[in-house]
Amino acid sequence: MQPLAYISASSMLGIAAGPVASTHRRPAVPAPTSPGTNYASLILAQLRHHPAQPCLVWPAPDGSTSRHTGHDLLQRIAAHRQQLLTAGVQPGHPVLLAVPVSVELIAGLLAVQALGAVPVLPPAGASGWQLLHLTRRLSIGVVLTATAPRQLLRLVAGLLGVQLIAAEAGPLGAAIDGWEACPVPAQQPALVSHSSGSTGRPKAIRRSHAVLQAQHAAIKAAFPPWQGQRDFPLFPNVLLHNLAAGVVSVLPAVPWHDLRQLSPARLVAQLQDERVQTLTGNVAYFAALLAHLQRQPVALPDVVAVGVGGSPVPEPLAQQLRQAFGQAAVHVIYGSSEAEPIAVRQVTDDVPNPLAGYCVGTIQSGLEWRFELLGVLQGRATPGQPVGELWVRGAHVAATPGEWLRTGDYGYVADGQLYLTGRQGNEQLHHGVQHYQLEHLLYHLPGVERAAARADAAGFTVFVQGTVPPASVARLLAEQFPGVPVLAIHFRTMLPVDARHHSKILYSQLR
Known part of the structure; x- marks a missing residue:
């Protein structure tokens, strides 16, 4: 259109x-790309150049913290790379990462990228059936799982032509040197993730190796990093940028399944x-x-x-x-x-x-x-x-x-x-x-935690979450937007928000 x-x-x-x-x-911000490129090569070069530098500081639910150097992460990447090679993963093959946010997720993702394959991240909160539908829709033949799958699940997956590979940290004996990231076409997808679904169903977002490199360059231009910078990123995708820039990622101790x-x-x-x-x-x-x-x-x-x-x-x-x-x-x-x-x-x-x-x-x-x-x-x-x-x-x-x-x-x-x-x-x-x-405007009123104005055919229906007096809401809107039709003002204990950020209002679900 x-x-x-x-x-x-x-x-x-x-x-x-x-x-x-x-x-x-x-x-434009220059983004170095070539007909044969791979975003993972930026990260592998950084890890190999600074093998003793911490790159990931990861908190555990029990209150402990694991610290991973460039050498540590390289070992994990190499181990998962060997698993995937054994499973027959080839350049261009999509691989679903059914792994919670963890060091193993990052290592698995980079191993998939390094092979020239395409890592696929599922939508936030996806069910088992949704993951199954995703494998069929994207013709995915290999799924990296958090733990060893049960025999029945492995059998069912096998009947569907899907291999399940556990991403559990096992022996780290694979060689970290002697191999490089496989060159791939610059426009090949480097990562498939999903939108938050705030305006409908989550949609697949395909970022190519060229786009990831350009986004990395754009973020560096907006916020110049420094070697050893200690960053606290809530958004997991920032980890890839940090690893390529030599920035230490200190992961916040949050329940990633429900912030x-x-x-x-x-x-x-x-x-x-x-x-x-x-x-x-x-x-x-x-x-x-x-x-x-x-x-x-x-x-x-x-x-x-x-x-x-x-x-x-x-x-x-x-x-x-x-x-x-x-x-x-x-x-x-x-x-x-x-x-x-x-x-x-x-x-x-x-x-x-x-x-x-x-x-x-x-x-x-x-x-x-x-x-x-x-x-x-x-x-x-x-x-x-x-x-x-x-x-x-x-x-x-x-x-x-x-x-x-x-x-x-x-x-x-x-x-x-x-x-x-x-x-x-x-x-x-x-x-x-x-x-x-x-x-x-309403967010400037003390006591307003969330506010939403749904545009109906005849005007706006306003929804408020918080302790602000209803009269204050009505008075402020009338004063600052005279003549604008406000059909009703409703107070709710909670307003519906997206599953990923818990910040975007789901207007279609306002009742």
Whole structure:
């Protein structure tokens, strides 16, 4: 489908958008790729060059911690590589990683990549039947499992033509030298993961070796790493970037199957004991961490940078992070698995107007962008502002070369900053206003934990989670969005959120 009109940089300055497509492009970040390449080669080179340096610090449920050097991880990669070779895995073969977040998952993933095969990560919380469907849909013949499968399961899988291989840490006798990552076409998938499913079923995201290298280069350009940097990444995919950059990943002690059960006290203890310097996470994660730090303040002088993303970031939370991590630069990071990062904003005393939506910063180098026109905003902060769905393309975007990635996010660019005002499936305008504008305003009310505004045919139905008085919600919306139809305001104990980030509202499930 082609858009009827586009909003470009010129139309953001008040020049009307015409029927001919126009784009904006920022200079590209070089990403070294070649016809025969393999993202794993970057990581293997780093591990071999610094074999004694810690690369992974992994907490166990029992409170202990395992520390892994480059040499340790190389041994595990080599062991899994030998397992996969014995199973007949060849370049281009998809391999499902049915392994929880662990050192063995990372080693298994890199072993699959090193063979030139394609690691496939299942959707968050996938059931056994969903995994079976995934193997059939993607023609997967080998599955790496967490533990040795039972005989019956192995028999059933065998009847379906699927081999099950246990990724348990066994003898580490395989040679770590004498082999290299298999060169593969730059456009071959290097990793297949799945979206959070916040606007429907989780979809498969295929990132090629060229895209992974370009994303690695884009992240390095936005946040220059240093050798031995101690990072605290909530997002497992950041581990691949860290390993390629020589950054030590200190994994947060969280229950990866359900982040809602995390212990903020243990996380704070990790930050102190491991002298963490940088950390990233999503809104729900940082909200829990901030609540603990407000009850039991501690100094965290080693932290120099904090990044928050994964969903729209309320400005009050971003400002609270600045207070809690007084020595750190705090950044809002906007992107997706297909394109990370898209935009970055450093949080300062210059607080954006919440009526304008969520300000996520400057669109990153190497991206072309355009907007598919939806309409015109008419709120107090955005009178006459064209708004549309953001499309991007570039080297670090997982899309067919030359084609646009439709982000599903609606917004506009003003004064060089990207603002988000709505999400696909809930994007309808009412009196020139989109739902993010209402929601972001409500997050500035004390006692609001979560807010959602569902765009119905006649107006907005607002849902609130928290202790704020109902009259305060109604009064603020009436004052700041006069004339905008608010059909009802409902208070709920919990609002439905996605299974991966526990931060993205599932609007279709609001009741």
